[in-house]
Amino acid sequence: MRRSLLLALGLLLLPLPALPRSEAAPDRGWDYVVRFDEGLTKAEVRCCFRGWLPKRIVHSFAGLHTAVTLPAVEGEARLVRRASDGSLIPQGLRRGRMCVRWTVDLTKAAGVRGGRQRPVQRVGRDVLIAPGALLFRPYLWPLDGRVTVRLELPAGMRAIVPWPAAPGENTYSLDPQCTNLLGRFAVGRFAIQRKTVAGAAVEVAVLDAPLRASQPAVCTWVHAAVEAVAGLFGRFPAAKLAALVHPSPGRDPPVLFGLAMRAGGAHVHLFVANAAADEELPGEWVGVHEMMHLGMPWTYDDEAWLQEGFVTYYQEVLRARAGMIDERQAWQNIEDGFGRGRRRGGRRSLELESRDMGREHNYHRVYWAGAAMALRIDVALRKASRGRQSLDDVIRWWHRERGGIVRPYHALELLRAADRALGTPVASKIAEGILADRAFPDVGEAYAALGLRVQAGRIELDDEAPLAAQRKAIMARRLETTSSTPR
Template structure:
């Protein structure tokens, strides 16, 4: 599948939310979810919601396509169906339980929709929490939830207690991440962080250890951008795609707490092909920046796209020349898509994914170079990400800019951004590459001495030690 199409999927299906601290277990729950994986008739999830006196009474499905009926049960056991209107459910007085069945299997298989609504084989299934969970229409900050899963081994974003109960905030139902049911498990580790991995299907040429080694390599590459892997624990679901031999076809991170990642991998791929993969490290690189609210796709995707090539070069998985070849090829695609439009016009259109991703990546490059220039090499764009990490899991475009100025020691961000937004997108690409010593010849990129070639080498050669001048 072409990389360009994968970028489009990631942009069009992108999600953002807020990371949160774990729920203290002493707090009393107002809702209880009991989820049971069932095999007959047809694989699916039986969901029971136990209502307490303090429970909300208005619920909704964010993606109501697969649930036809929700049953309301009173204290006496009588049950009657509730009507769904645009996915909304109003709970009648006296209701003690809500119950419904969510089918994981669907007549239409494949494509981005099944990536969220349910895809898998045998007893290994992948689904987004937002697809199958009926949650309160309005989530109060104080809402507390207990959540259990039975019938199979599940990999959810959260950690259960010793009794298998997940203690959640109501917001976890809103930003519920990706869920895996069944399959096999392995772990990938980098430093003190752990990636819990669910392998949701079979591969023809890969062992489970091959998959976890690939993910561990991607996680180590993230540590060339940040001083340490950004989270102590994340979950990753790997879903085989029959009839495909690409190392990775598509991936996405969702900002559950902690974040959850899912990746589609060709069922017939080999361990050797992982050396050319970029999707796993790209998704993990999204963990290096805060969630920007409101969403600023050109910046967050631009950062991940820019660092995808640099991280692979810094780790030795590709050469510096290959990294600049990938970057310049991407800039050329973005420039072709942008035409004569300004950057502001390009990034205002979510559907213009080539322009959005690569205009953002070019801005990241220019910002990185300018930070190194004005500080005589003492600071870099990675230092902005480190500073933002101390300020919390969310930020804004203004907050990002303020962090840039703090690291630079002078006003830098607004002037650079205003200039870039008002100019034709990619109009100064050629002069920037010339100063960096990146020459595009018919035979490919060549790196040569130039006024800022030392800056270029500091960009693609990895971060200096923390005590370097």
């Protein structure tokens, strides 16, 4: 199905508060050590606290109690379970350190399916793990806390993780969102291909399942998508990217779907059709779509029209700019998408359709109506500013000023802020009109201005139209980012 599942950035499994920064404690935090066995059947976790002791410890993954042992405190102290919310309260602690141990049965956890995220998933001999499934954590995560995890792997095994490296072998830094937003890492016997692309340390691993496409072709495809997205921002919008490539049954389309995630660091999970050939991967849309999410601000799930709509518009724009498709093909793809959006849905306002998208699966309507909104805002900005401003400026401003994942933003709040920042207030007014409308957004005026004509479903380009130069500018090829971006 032509969609990418998700709003990964906005999925809160369990919203946990964070403590304000404190001046008093220079080094407080905790360190996990996770030891995997040879068969990847279990993970033994030890967690020691430094400089402070938590009042409560929680496990943020519901439904896993049969697979996770209760943590045991080393020494005299013990943990008492609080009946109201299941959190664990340390009792009888002496001053200083506290270390806690528990074990996660990965085989049992792989059998738990409930909710929107599978805690553990086997792919051949490899295993995909949601960090939240593995780790107990303090209920309050101090923002000044330094938290690390060290993975102890059997010989010959590797881990591909989104987390930034910390001093020590297989040791990484964790951030407060790493367990309560959607995220995953993989452990197994795969190779990890590493390369710096457009300013980002990109790691690619193909999980253990049959795949016709070659590893070099998979890497070339991932790197091209990174470059395409970097073209908008000047460099890739994250310092590190982990790409988990997951071969899955299929042939066409070459990439079945994908997920973009930022919990703990930027990562993508890409489901590649196992019968797709090398030459079918370059220029396909899912890779560019997912990586574009990593440059967008964090928004609420029930406002997918902005997150998914704008990313859907840019999946075509950025592929044209990267030379993966030509200008006419990009507009054709957009027109075809609008056609799907018009056919499926339209009985209720876009605002309500977005709110219920996860339940009603009206993805085409929400994604493509949002893309139509993006097009109209882009055209209105270019027209009002005589070509000096565009939607690119909005996206780049958001990335600079509203990037990071400290908190999610309301979509209209983002558009209003961009209106103020650019001094050309067109975006929020267009959005408010479209959101309240049951009909698919009208793009007739924008098409006429740009010189886009539809003849029997086929897009034709008219260079005499008043904004024909802007139409070309939207899709115009950009300079290679590798040569223009300082490292």
